Amino acid sequence: MSSIEGIKSIADADVQGKTVLVRADLNVPMEEGRVTDTTRIDRFVPTVKLLQERGAKVAIISHFGRPKGQRDKKFSLKPVAEALEKALGSPVKFASDCVGEVAEKAVWALQSGEVILLENLRFHPEETKDDENFARRLSVLADIYCNDAFSVSHRAHASVHAITKFLPSYAGLSLMKELEALSAALDNPERPTAALVGGAKVSTKIPVLENLLPRMDQIIVGGGMANTFLLALGYDIGKSLCEPDFVDTAKSIMAKAEENNCEIVLPSDAVCAREFKAGAESEVCALDGVPSDSMILDIGPQSIADLKVRLQDLKTLLWNGPLGAFEVEPFDTGTVEIARAAAELTKAGKLVTVAGGGDTVAALNTAGVTGDFTYVSTAGGAFLEWLEGKELPGVAALRQSTA
Ligand code: AMP
Numbered sequence: 001m002s003s004i005e006g007i008k009s010i011a012d013a014d015v016q017g018k019t020v021l022v023r024a025d026l027n028v029p030m031e032e033g034r035v036t037d038t039t040r041i042d043r044f045v046p047t048v049k050l051l052q053e054r055g056a057k058v059a060i061i062s063h064f065g066r067p068k069g070q071r072d073k074k075f076s077l078k079p080v081a082e083a084l085e086k087a088l089g090s091p092v093k094f095a096s097d098c099v100g101e102v103a104e105k106a107v108w109a110l111q112s113g114e115v116i117l118l119e120n121l122r123f124h125p126e127e128t129k130d131d132e133n134f135a136r137r138l139s140v141l142a143d144i145y146c147n148d149a150f151s152v153s154h155r156a157h158a159s160v161h162a163i164t165k166f167l168p169s170y171a172g173l174s175l176m177k178e179l180e181a182l183s184a185a186l187d188n189p190e191r192p193t194a195a196l197v198g199g200a201k202v203s204t205k206i207p208v209l210e211n212l213l214p215r216m217d218q219i220i221v222g223g224g225m226a227n228t229f230l231l232a233l234g235y236d237i238g239k240s241l242c243e244p245d246f247v248d249t250a251k252s253i254m255a256k257a258e259e260n261n262c263e264i265v266l267p268s269d270a271v272c273a274r275e276f277k278a279g280a281e282s283e284v285c286a287l288d289g290v291p292s293d294s295m296i297l298d299i300g301p302q303s304i305a306d307l308k309v310r311l312q313d314l315k316t317l318l319w320n321g322p323l324g325a326f327e328v329e330p331f332d333t334g335t336v337e338i339a340r341a342a343a344e345l346t347k348a349g350k351l352v353t354v355a356g357g358g359d360t361v362a363a364l365n366t367a368g369v370t371g372d373f374t375y376v377s378t379a380g381g382a383f384l385e386w387l388e389g390k391e392l393p394g395v396a397a398l399r400q401s402t403a
Contacts, residue, residue: 069125148172151379153394199321222323269300298324
């Protein structure tokens with residue numbers, strides 16, 4: 001089943017005068033009590049605005065950090081209420097608990113259009129245990145439940161899973177947008193379609209590769225991962241990061257790719273260095289010319305040129321993981337150049353680009369193109385599990401909710 005089928009959007013719910021309990025992911029980066037990156041808040045704002053405009057009373061719940069089921073001031077969401085207020089341009093109240101009398105009094109006193117943020121869900125150990133009684137205590141606050149947090153939907157936690165048993169359940173605008181973008185790239189992409197899979201290790205991406213093989217026309221393998229494939233093809237890759245124990249896995253992935261008419265695209269040259277540090281002396285090497293005391297840290301200029309040509313013929317590109325050790329210059333070159341080329345094609349309306357997962361957002365930020373891709377997911381674990389073809393419990397629960 002496609003990720004989007006059977007899911008009701010909050011945009012289609014009658015919310016006038018009703019209380020909507022919205023699960024957001026407001027687990028934002030914070031330093032000394034100040035939010036340092038508001039991306040997640042900004043993406044969430046449209047859902048809150050829509051609910052306000054339609055006369056709903058909005059009660060927002062979220063986790064923040066890992067307080068391990070204990071009340072801990074360090075993990076209070078209070079500073080986030082202030083950041084949300086700024087982003088929203090209207091007042092955001094705050095309640096010091098998400099269940100019980102404090103929460104009930106505060107939420108039940110809301111007027112239409114008013115917004116309240118409730119304290120960290122994870123101050124209660126029941127949240128991460130998907131505890132039904134805790135979910136029921138949350139549910140008494142509201143008439144309708146709305147999940148707007150794709151990034152936590154891979155967790156069967158009370159506020160994303162058990163709660164759907166007690167309230168009519170909908171997806172928020174940003175969750176809908178994310179599911180639509182991911183579905184457009186994986187379930188029914190415009191062809192030809194390729195996945196660019198980079199990053200450090202093959203071992204962490206085996207389920208991703210297995211799921212992508214039958215769906216993609218090409219899989220472009222980069223980063224440290226590619227080294228294990230090169231080793232499997234018999235190249236001497238010197239001191240490069242690789243996983244000799246996964247050479248057989250790489251071989252079997254290449255064999256399965258052939259069965260599935262999926263082309264595995266590996267680098268044709270490399271940038272190598274003896275040290276992994278900024279400004280280290282580096283050289284371009286042919287694949288059969290990697291010095292035995294050197295490491296492959298990026299794809300080479302020929303690979304960059306080849307990939308740029310390849311991109312021109314694609315209609316859809318799914319991107320997960322950097323092509324090289326992008327945190328250290330000059331080994332960011334391959335990632336930056338290919339990201340920029342993909343962004344240009346996207347801006348020209350020729351390519352749909354969907355990216356996400358862990359270091360990918362940081363890599364695209366380095367290239368300065370995050371805003372130019374069709375969609376960039378800020379979800380780490382949830383994005384990877386979705387790439388692996390797993391049904392996310394939070395998304396499945398929205399589909400199955402009969403409350
Ligand atoms: P992942 O978390 O699996 O997406 O891997 C991202 C990490 O892979 C980044 O920290 C990169 O520096 C690293 N990486 C990518 N290419 C290489 C390479 N050729 N050698 C060593 N590390 C690499």
